[in-house]
Amino acid sequence: MKKKVGILGGTFDPPHLGHLIIANEVLHRLQLDEIQFMPNQEPxxxxxxxxxxxxxxxxxxxxxxxxxxxxxxEKIELERKGRSYTYDTIKMLVEQNPDDEYYFIIGADMVEYLPYWKEIDELMKMINFVGVNRPNYQLETPYPIIQIEVPFIEISSSMIRKRNKNGETINYLLPYGVIHYIEENQLYES
Structure with a gap:
């Protein structure tokens, strides 16, 4: 059975509410069957x-x-060594799941960078790109992308790591279970 699958890639170091909001907005706006979070090895x-x-x-x-x-x-990129290029990953996913239709979610910062992606013209034939707005970036590109407006949530993983390292609160920036895991495993401390 054909599925409409959204893919949200990233380091997710840590995953925060901004990631979850983007995934949820795209899921519902495009009426997808699922969203797969795909942590990358080496972007x-x-x-x-x-x-x-x-x-x-x-x-x-x-x-x-x-x-x-x-x-x-989706752990496909973690199972490979070396740099993670979207083209190589998507090629593997399409071969494994030829009936699925993929929607690759990127922020406006990456939309501007699309002309420089590896094998971008071939990639455009394999997947649908979904661009979501981000502060200070335009969703402008010569490539066909589906544009989705999401609420601006200015949270980043690097900001969370920095706040945690400096002993500042990270409450309400990520799910409680993730906060507990970070504290329990002393992640991102100085």
Missing amino acids: PHKERESHTTNRDRIRMLELAIQGNPFFSI
Whole structure:
């Protein structure tokens, strides 16, 4: 049976309410069957700043999405070594699930960067890109993308890591289970 699957990639280090709001908005606006959160190994466009393990990031994602039957985790990029290029990942997913229709969710900051993506023209034939608004970025590109307006939530994983390191509160920025996991495992402390 054909499924409409949204994919939200990222480091999720840690996953926060902004990620969940984006996923929920796209799920409902496009009437998708599910959203798969796809943690990446080594994103080509930035270096990871944190020393959390893949196991930590998966566990935090599990805690963040628990109770939502439309959210799941796709670990395909964690199972590969080296840089994670969307083209390679999507090619594998489409081969594994040829009946599924994929919607790849990106922020407006990545929409501007689309012309530089590996094999972008081939990628455009395999998936639908969904661009979500972000403060200070435009959703303008020569490529066909589905634009979704989401509430502006200015939360970032780097801000949460910095606040935690400085002993500041991170309450209400992420699900309680994720906060508890961070505290219990002393993640992002100085």
